[in-house]
Amino acid sequence: MNNVEIYEGGDLGCHYTHLESIFKVWAPTAAKVTLALYDDAGTYDGGALTDHAGGFEIGMRRGEGGVWSLHFRGDLAGKYYMYKVEHPDGREVYAADPYARAVSANGQRTAIVDVKAASPEGWEEDETPGLLGVEDSVLYELHVRDFSISPDSGLQYKGKFKAFTETGVRDAAGSRLGIDHLAELGVTHVHLLPIFDYATVNELTVDDPDSAEPKFNWGYDPQHYNVPEGSYATDPSSPEVRIRECKEMIMALHRKGIRVVMDVVYNHTYSAGDGLFEKLVPGYFYRTDASGRFSNGSGVGNELATERPMVRKYIKDSLRYWAEEYHINGFRFDLMGLIDTDTIAQITEELRREHPGLLIYGEPWTGGETPLKQQTLKGSQRGKGFAVFNDNFRGAIKGDSDGAGKGFATGQPGKEAAVLAGVQGAIDDFTGSPTETINYVTVHDNLNLWDKVLITQGLEGDLIRGIDNGQLAGGGSLEEAVAATDPYRSIDQDLLLENESVRRALLANGIVLTSQGIPLIHAGDEMLRSKFGDHNSYRSGDAINAIRWGNKSRFLPVFEYYQGLIALRRAHRAFRMTDKEQIKRSMEVMRCDGNVVAYRLKDHANGDTWKNIIVIYNANVREAQVDIPFSITGWKVAVKNLQARNGALEMIVDETVSVPGLSVMVLYEEEGGRPRLLKTVELHYERQDRKYDGWNLWVWGSGMRERRVDFDRMEDGRAVATIYVPLNVQEIGYIVRLNEWEAKDCDQDRFIKLGWHHSKLKVLVRSGSDDWKKIS
Known part of the structure; x- marks a missing residue:
């Protein structure tokens, strides 16, 4: 399929105006393509729509590059459409537009909307918060529903984009909640788990408490890449509402000084064989193995062939759309190892040219075996402007991800060198610059930080073990099990910061927040968030995943510690170096x-x-x-x-x-701080040959640590060094040496008596002499 026609234009999809709509779809192998127009979203069977017959069908014209197009004069706002594709073997299918910008509930039909008109008031004035460079980023990984769904969130729009627009919300103790909490914490970016339209939550029943349909998923099951997810909207049946409310969320975060990173999943789709890509151009969008079956490097049944020109183009067009239309400030790539490095490098270069502060990073691994030769793994990012997650550092700090294996912060000796390598921005490991590493301990995947610490400390009895796919291994109600579990049983509230598990958790992220590189913390770490031992909570529902806001006041000193560390990092550039040689030097x-x-x-x-x-x-x-x-x-x-x-x-x-x-x-x-009370010895060193290069002092004394002291000036043809000594020191020893012990001026140690009363003493030492002379 690599010999198909290629189209380079930037106008695929439906381009709407009040006067006309232009439809363009790339289907180079199709025998015929027809546009099917509908007055409404259709009749649903549960959450699905299987019958697309009965629309007003108009034949499309094939043009260069394998693109089929149609100009329709008149105002089509509020209508829906599908493409009816006839393949050379006579098979006919209906497919939604892969470039859809709006859809019906559950993404069943493509909607025709005026995207600009759907924007909220003030959108044109929305501005990206200032940031000098990507090295200044502090990332906070967050799921939209988790953020507000808990009854104690104090937020009206629970589980929705609009929850981010609610300000001034506090708990009974006065602690700020919601978006005000994020601003108070001090993070620069909120990294949102997928907010594009995904497949596994029924948007029509998500707000029905009596429905057994799935209400929760992380969102790594893409359906429409360029449309906001409907379950996060107050009205998923309205194509405009999800657009407007998603933009309201982004604008609210920007107004709080917080940039937005979007988690993107261009490595696979929810379905392949019956998905829209395969319906339009069979055999092109997905990689296959030697037997011709879909390859499974993602672990979910398929992987997109990003190395192919039109797949690469699709990804670029999609990212550009989110950056321009939705003002997104960065992209985190799921399973970046399945996206060829050329594609990621081109994305970084091209998008940064248009949006200089854009942050691009991802997971440098795959979910299984893949035929892709050019995988984007650790090291492949070197010098290309994007970053990757540092799992080496992660493991050194905490140990393994799902078990009781320990790391530096959780009790395993011998991890110092591995921790130091991460602290240095992995510049001697896999990066060319510390801006290429995302430093973290835990994210949404695997055990979260508090649960991991408990298990390493033998406190797994405070958690629920054996949760699988949102169900208890032995059956029963997960909600009841959560209600009966106390992951904080080991904490004495009056001795919170003395608790060993608390200290280990804060040590772990304390390392992350003071290291070179870009730090990322998982939402709720600053409140000791627990997922009750669930290491894979992607569909475990709110009982497991909801952020419990009551923990903020309960564990307020923990929040204040995170807040203080973030403020320290943001105030001091020493923690945000950008150059390998700079780190080596400094x-x-x-x-x-x-x-x-x-x-x-x-x-x-x-x-x-x-x-x-x-x-x-x-x-x-x-x-x-x-x-x-x-x-x-x-x-x-x-x-x-x-x-x-x-x-x-x-x-x-x-x-x-x-x-x-x-x-x-x-x-x-x-610099220039007020000197403390000290004794001062000004040592003048005289050499007959007047050659002073490389000579220095080695000094020591009871009550002071031995150290090197350099000559810092010349005076009357002599080298002068100033030695500062604590007040209680009455005698110091010294040796005049060349460099690091290449030679000594005199073989024996020399000593200067200070006594109790000398606050400042000036002495003369002549080369070759065993004695010194007081000169002031």
């Missing part, structure tokens, strides 16, 4: 052993306002002692013991710091 590893990882971001890294920043991760249950560099001003603490702020919690003047168990600690040093 990040100094201080420790990477004993379940501790510590590093320094130095010398105003990436133009940061803070001169030096120290980050320490302690995965031990007990506190850890970590040596830190000497600071003339002392180190201010921004993050300690599950408290975080963009400012000082306390001051550290020692050269060793105690890091509480299972926690992140962040310290910083400011």
Whole structure:
């Protein structure tokens, strides 16, 4: 099927005006194509419509590139249409338009609407929130229905796009809920699970509490790629309402300063053999194996042949439509491994040219074996402008995804080097830049963070085990099982931040939020969200998936910790470097052993306002002692013991710091800060040969940590170094050395007596001499 005609025009689908509608469909192998027009959406049998006969049928004309077209004069707004395709073997089928922009309920017929007229008031003035670069992103992965469906959400439009438009909602304790919560948390992007029209929820019965029809799905079962999902609209039978309300949601998020990422699924469709692509051009849109059957790299029965020109064109056209018509700010690709790298690279280059701040990332793996040769896996993104999920980092932090296997934050020793590799933006692993890695611990797939931590700590008895496809393995009511389960049984409310499971969960995402790369957190992590042990909740319903907003006030210190870390990250560019060499130059590893990882971001890294920043991760249950560099001003603490702020919690003047168990600690040093009370030794070093390049001091003393001190100026032909010493130190030892011990000026150690009273001392040391001379 690679020898079919190709069409390069940008006008496929129905282009409506009040005066005429132009229909164009690519069907190069068809013998005949007819447009079938209908006055209404048809008569449904349950949620489906199987009879498309009886429409007003008009023959279409075949043109170049295998495109069939029809110009219809007159106003067709409110009508519906299908394409009737006759194939060379005489088979006739009705197919919806793959370029549909509006559909009837459950996507059964294509609707003719004025998409612009369906936009909400103020849409033309909608503006994308400002962001300097993709490295500034903080992502929040969220399902539309989960967001508002819980009875305690306080939101009127439960499960709907419009829930995002409700502001000023608070719980009884005064905590902000809904979209105000997202703004308060400080995330820059909401990553929405699929919001295009998908197949497995009956839109006509989704709001009927007495209906047994499915009401929930994650949405990874595409039906119409360019139409918003009807179950999230207040009236799924109105093609215009879903368009308007989807745009209202996006506009509301933009007004709160939050960009919108759309989860897209161009690797497979819900159905293949009887799907619209196969009806129009049999054998073209899907990959096949050696026996001619649909290949199954997606794990759901088919995979789109993205490497073929018209499939690639379709994906590009679809993405461009969402970016332009719906003001979408980024795309997350499901199973990106099934999309050839050339397609993703072209998408990134072309869309970024039109929308410079667009964020593009995806899953660099497949769901099974595929005949695709050019798979987009980790490493294939290097230098191409898009990012991929870092499952190496994910596993290093938490362990396996569905079992009791442990990682750094959940109790497995020996993971320090793997964690450090992720913290550095995977620049020595698979990236060319930290902007190519999406750092995360959990998302919608697999066990969510709280449940994973409980299982690693042997607390699986606090969860429901054996949920499969939304059903209990042993039968019975899932809702009743949830009501009888308490995933927070191990928490003493008065000792919330001392709870080991809480500390492990916050350590995990604390690492993510302070690492180089783009961080992503799963919705509800900031409230210790549980899915009651369900590791695959794609159709488990609201009992499992709903975000329980009562947990915000209940676990408010947890929310405040996330909020503080996000504010810290967004305020300091040192956490958002974009260049491999910059990281190599600015990040100094201080420790990477004993379940501790510590590093320094130095010398105003990436133009940061803070001169030096120290980050320490302690995965031990007990506190850890970590040596830190000497600071003339002392180190201010921004993050300690599950408290975080963009400012000082306390001051550290020692050269060793105690890091509480299972926690992140962040310290910083400011330029020009007020010096603390110290003794000062100004050492003047004189060489007869006047050659001072490479020479430095190694100093030590009781009450101070040994360290290197460089000569920082010349005075009267001598090199001068300033040594700062804590007030209680009465004697320091020193050696004058060349570089890193290439030579010593004098073999024996030298000592300078300070006594109790000297606050400042100036001494002269001559090359080759065992003694020093006080000169001031």
